[in-house]
Amino acid sequence: MADMIRSATPITNKNIIQPMREHLTAELAPFDLSEMAKVAKPTPDSELLKQNTGNIDKQIAPEVLLDMLKDPSVTVNFIKNILLLQEIVGVISMQNHPVTEEFEQLFNELAVRPENLVDELMKQEKDSTAFKGELFDSLRELVKENPSPEAKTAVINLLKAVNTENSNPEILKALSGTMTFLSETLSPNKELSAKLHTLAEKFAAPDAEENFPELKKAAAEVIQDISRSIMYSSKLSSLCSMITYNLSRYNTNKNFLGDAVREVLRFIPQDEKKTKFLQKLYDCITGFERGKSNSKVLDTLVKILQKQTDTESVMQMKGESVESVIHSLLSSPSNFTPLLHFVIPIDDGIFKAFGEMWINPDEEDNKKAKNDSKSSGDAERVIHMLLVFDIPDVGRFETELFVRDKKINLSLLCPSAVEQQLDSLAADLRKCISFSEYGFENIKVGKLEKARSLVEVFPTLPQKRTGINVRI
Known part of the structure; x- marks a missing residue:
């Protein structure tokens, strides 16, 4: 019987003290690992998390x-x-x-030509970022010389104002273009298509800035008409959301830029530097500097x-x-x-x-x-x-x-x-x-x-x- 399998009780140290399980309340433990019940519903994600990690509808996104x-x-x-x-x-x-x-x-x-390649790449690089140029270099130097919170706040407000001045015309163009596309897409609905075509022309008109409050109201009404249309789809919903977003981006405060400039000029003591700074600001807003590059x-x-x-x-x-x-x-x-x-x-x-x-x-x-x-x-x-x-x-x-x-x-x-x-x-x-x-x-x-x-x-x-x- 030498080859018979021997079995024996495992040898354990009886002096080992088993640790006590700590009882956790619901506030301390989100769930009990020993609980085998199925999860009824996952914790809902925040809107920001959905925006950054959520899947994209292939019917909407290109x-x-x-x-x-x-x-x-x-x-x-x-x-x-x-x-x-x-x-x-x-x-x-x-x-x-x-x-x-x-x-x-x-x-x-x-x-x-190969000899012009470096200059071309520098121009493309300059156009690829918003805050690049002589004006923004001056603002960086200003913050270095005046690191106070007041100076930083003044510079931030000026950046917002400059961005508003540069983006407002582009927003009007985007709204006009989207309205034109929707007008062509909804051409079977002649009444709605005509409204969109008229709005597209008004957003592209020279007096669009003065009439923006009325145009914004009319755009909101036509979006409601689109949502009630039988042709309404996920693609049209995305375009309507884009219109709403662009309408919200448009800044109608005409004093925003002037107030921001006056705040920044408080931190520029010399009159000569103030004149140069204002010239750089003018070139940036009018597109002169961008046109050179x-x-x-x-x-x-x-x-x-x-x-x-x-x-x-x-x-x-x-x-x-x-x-x-x-x-x-x-x-x-x-x-x-x-x-x-x-x-x-x-x-x-x-x-x-x-x-x-x-x-x-x-x-x-x-x-x-x-x-x-x-x-x-x-x-x-x-x-x-x-x-x-x-x-x-x-x-x-x-x-x-x-x-x-x-x-x-x-x-x-x-x-x-x-x-x-x-x-x-x-x-x-x-x-x-x-x-x-x-x-x-x-x-x-x-x-x-x-x-x-x-x-x-x-x-x-x-x-x-x-x-x-x-x-x-």
Whole structure:
């Protein structure tokens, strides 16, 4: 019986004192882990949480916004759509030579010479942020010299006033455009369509600012009519909500700017500085400073899109390409892609390259902060860049850069046909920036196996939609 399985009672220490279960009241414990009853209803989310993390109705949101983060073609395809439209225009406009010549001139203006590329990128960067320019530089210096709460409050009020002055005309244009679209959408209802068309014209009229209270009341009434219409849908509901939102943004206080300026001038003692400050403010509000820095590429793109949407034959043959380009331009930067976005069409007379650049200027390097034993716990700030460009008859290139403490880590993925030719690129790149304080820490050249999406390159993009970055 030597192989018989022996069983014995486990040996335990009888002197071990079992801990007493602490009784928790309902106020201290949200639920009892030992309670096996099913949850009848989950805790409702707050409206802010729903806004930032809730799912988007695919019937309302444009498809490009839903798929943009995961779609690899987003990073370069709308430039290709522009080129495709160029070919279509050349085919269908043969019988209309003036239109053809105008299109050809716009397409020729789209490309940038290599020597003008830096200036073009600086203009695009300046147009991508609201508070950039001489006026805002002066306000930053003012706050540094006068760090009192009163000075900061005065500057904040002036920023609000300047934003109001710049946004009010755009709000009127947006309201007019939305009313026009609704008028066309609800054309079967002739009475309602006529009301919307009349409102669209009134919001676009020169006296819209003076008549805004009456127009606002009329817009609210027509929104009620739309909601009672048999054609009312989730899409129309979204457009009506947008109208309500824009109406609420419009500021009718005509003294807001003057009062804010007087408050700021109290902290500028010298008359000469006051005069210069007022001139900068005037240039900012009238658009003089912005007009000096308009991007040639973006202005030309807008003209091309406007011309093509007005050409019925183009829209019939390739209207989806026009819509794709418009969606791509309007959706970046946004809360879906909170990145700096640059459009880069280059023509040096021999080769053409069409691409886009995406930059996260304040990416957090959490991994390095965790691995660094001397780290204080704060994540290190990193500049993260993705440059995607396409050269006809050569292929697609992807360049990714990380900049940490003026040290650059670069990765270049290229078509297999040119991989060997780019092996010697590292030495040339190091030589190109030898004059600056930046230097390459690592350079990698490899074959581009597959196109990557934005969320693959910038994995924190979905997380950025869950809140607001308050770091300054």
